[in-house]
Amino acid sequence: MRQLIQTISNSRESNFYKNIWKNTPLKNGVIDFENTSTIEIGDIIKYKFNKRLYVKNGLFVKIIYHNNIPFLIARTKRDISKDNYGEINYERPLVFFESSHESIEKALWLYNKNILPLMAEDNIDLTEIIAGRYEIDSIIGDVKSITNIISRKTGRFDIKKIKNVTIIDSFFDKNFISILKNYLPSGKIQIILSLPETGPLGLLCKKTDKENLTFHPPKNTIIETSKNGYLIATRLILLPTPIIKYETEIKIRMAKKFCSCKKSNLNFSIQK
Numbered sequence: 001m002r003q004l005i006q007t008i009s010n011s012r013e014s015n016f017y018k019n020i021w022k023n024t025p026l027k028n029g030v031i032d033f034e035n036t037s038t039i040e041i042g043d044i045i046k047y048k049f050n051k052r053l054y055v056k057n058g059l060f061v062k063i064i065y066h067n068n069i070p071f072l073i074a075r076t077k078r079d080i081s082k083d084n085y086g087e088i089n090y091e092r093p094l095v096f097f098e099s100s101h102e103s104i105e106k107a108l109w110l111y112n113k114n115i116l117p118l119m120a121e122d123n124i125d126l127t128e129i130i131a132g133r134y135e136i137d138s139i140i141g142d143v144k145s146i147t148n149i150i151s152r153k154t155g156r157f158d159i160k161k162i163k164n165v166t167i168i169d170s171f172f173d174k175n176f177i178s179i180l181k182n183y184l185p186s187g188k189i190q191i192i193l194s195l196p197e198t199g200p201l202g203l204l205c206k207k208t209d210k211e212n213l214t215f216h217p218p219k220n221t222i223i224e225t226s227k228n229g230y231l232i233a234t235r236l237i238l239l240p241t242p243i244i245k246y247e248t249e250i251k252i253r254m255a256k257k258f259c260s261c262k263k264s265n266l267n268f269s270i271q272k
């Protein structure tokens with residue numbers, strides 16, 4: 001943490017965080033993480049893309065929309081490989097997100113693991129046909145895309161062959177998991193809380209409460225809550241557009257106890 005803050009505050013590439021932290025008191029001569037200001041999506045949107053870049057080479061640039069306002073986020077092959085989207089038990093996955101930028105990013109993540117995915121097409125009929133021909137064994141995608149493809153009854157691909165489904169999204173309807181289980185009774189389902197601008201924020205606990213979904217943050221991510229209960233994320237990796245104390249619009253509650261799944265790390269649940 002300290003090293004990341006040091007690197008960013010001494011960076012010659014960008015002043016984005018330096019401007020945000022300018023009033024933060026120092027602790028032993030360094031910026032005190034506990035007292036640094038949070039940033040939010042508005043700060044990212046109003047600052048020009050190339051002025052908030054801390055890494056300038058080898059970029060993969062994504063367009064993200066927030067309330068119809070587009071903004072840019074950059075990743076590198078190296079930092080994408082550090083994202084944790086759960087266990088990888090697939091050989092022939094289909095990557096299917098509403099945004100093609102998300103599909104490309106997850107395809108790069110798989111490529112780093114020596115897995116070449118099939119990319120979905122805009123045309124869902126075509127996606128089904130190629131998924132059948134490629135004999136996909138798993139799907140990685142967002143709630144909407146996965147719901148769309150598994151609820152079709154055209155028989156163009158064999159749903160029984162789907163062994164793993166990884167859902168990466170920022171919102172999960174509480175009925176969604178049971179709907180998914182109905183379609184895929186023997187498939188292994190992994191649910192990852194993630195925002196396009198941050199990457200993964202939590203992996204759904206196997207012993208989650210069905211009403212308030214419980215997540216464990218990945219090792220390289222710090223999760224905190226604001227006074228109003230909103231999730232604040234810090235990614236402990238140097239992203240080209242770093243995420244440090246980023247206040248999201250996801251309402252959570254931090255658990256006071258360790259989880260019953262005996263994972264020793266923190267956990268939090270999503271609130272409505």
Ligand SMILES: [Zn+2]
Binds near residue numbers: 206260
């Ligand atoms: Zn747990």
